[in-house]
Amino acid sequence: MLKGGKVGLRARHEDDIPVLRAELYDDPVNGSRAEARPWRPITPGTKDPRLVVDDTVDSVVPFSVVDLDSGELVGTATLWGIDSHHRSAHIGLGLLPSSRGKGYGTDVVAVLCHYGFVVRGLQRLQIETLADNHAMLRAAENNGFVREGVLRSSAWVLGEFLDEVILGLLVQEWKDRA
Secondary structure, rough: EEEEOEEEOOOOOHOOOOOOHHHHHHOHHHHHOOOOOOOOOOOOOOOOOOOOOOOOOEEEEEEEEOOOOOOOOOEEEEEEEEOOOOEEEEEEEEEEEHHHHHHHHHHHHHHHHHHHHHHHOEEEEEEEOOOOOOHHHHHHHOOOEEEEEEEEEEEOOEEEEEEEEEEEEEEHHHHHHO
């Protein structure tokens, strides 16, 4: 398990899947905001890659996020789009509704940065998020990510186009903060 100040990132357990499905992916609003494709329900028992881990895929590393004190599942985190040639990847996370606003997001991003830069030897990490996702923007910026641009009206979410913000962090910037 990778540990931060508040959270641990560990392998996905079978009993995490129903909780993540019910609290993150069965909600059309949350699902629509989190995915770059239209929301649709996930059939129980499916091998949906958002839930079920395929350990043969090297470009995606999914984690379950747990509270270090209680061991309780609080969300999911992913390093995805891992490019070993360019040594870059993207960060994604989703916190259960009851776990939001408690500082977990900032800690999850910090642990994913450690994993990406130290364990995987990456040069660059990137986050894309909706412009109105203030919690993710704050978590990214608290970890040294820099806003690199805005993709205007690039995300179709529940009947409207929304802007997306692209943030990046280079390994040397991350090391300089330590």
